[in-house]
Amino acid sequence: MLLGCLPGLAAVLALALCAGGVERSVAASGRQVVARPAAAHKAVRPHIVPRSVWLDDDTRHAQPPPRYDDRVIAVFVHHTDSPNGYDCADAPRIIRYLYAGQTGSRDWDDIGYNFLVDRCGTIYEGRAGGIDRPVTGAHTQGFNHRTTGIAALGTFTAGVPVPKEMTDAIAALAAWKLGLSGTDPRARVRLTSSNSHSRYAAGASTTFPALAGHKDGYMTSCPGAALSALLPGIRETAARLQGRH
Template structure:
């Protein structure tokens, strides 16, 4: 558990007391072996980032599309996001993104027999953000994107393949940062920190029941044995975290 400095505030004026709390409420996260991982400041107040434009499911659901086959499930909040790539061609016209998402959905609901598309959000090369899994973009919908770590997280998929050497459009990384900043801000999570998650499936990188510290804005491969989201997109994650933090109004460390 984080260690918290205790101060006596009974005689401190309200504004000063708030400042003291912000300065002194500091904890140290530790890994499973008790080793200090990083210092994490207490979060005194939520920093709600602007909600970006998100096209609803109706923008890609069309003739032949498979609707959600079960009621959505929810967690209490979202404390982390996982970034993916869809492992599909890159040279598409953005006007064709709805058809691509329908195809991805059909592969997951048909070929894998899932209840719905697994990703909570999808972003195309032009920076357009689409609602993926049903249940409401502003709610903590349980996705099916990162085996072992679908609870209290959201999945953001970049449409395309971003292995080593691939170009990652700036519009795409900006959109990923925008939706991650907004979604994480609803749970008052700084995208530059680490958060404690518990694996629910031993097929992940960690045995079921194992608590682990993972980046609040993580790549798929942080939680699962995969090369997703690809080396090229993974290289952009540090800057995406910084952009997301700026959108939340957080100072650069």
């Protein structure tokens, strides 16, 4: 399912938005080497606002049961290509509007993003299925399996300031979500394309940053040049939150 980033708020309703090692211990006496799991690098789960806050009965769309993967080993960061000057109290309304466009005119079963983050750093649950579970999203064509989609509310093209509260929240969310599978946010992971509508043919296996931008997997400028430029720093912050520094 495609979720590319389109320019302008008018496009929102037609939204096509924009892998553990082991460590070995050897007894001093020279006994047999024993393999044991590497020490976990987990981060604290940040506060996440449940979807019930933004999804009301009048907007709710009938949908099939959620789909799941075995784990999440990568995060794709997006922007919603919508206005930046919103009051953060309006974020639930904006998310509801995005949801309505995707489940209405696009006839999707749910909002594509797993999570959304506003400019004040508030994290919202997006796609249904359980915040703690590896829900299969619909955010990066060809690479929705074993990944989570995090969308920054706004447009972050070249020269546009990206709030630190927003990038800190993205880092915290990625650190926690990737930590569940023991994935270092600074690592590269291997994913396999599920179809030929991405940058890679169906069945092609390639590596991505564990914390990637949408454009790494799909032909788009999303999440915008300004936010893309901050991804290296977000990876470092996420790694630090996992206790890797």
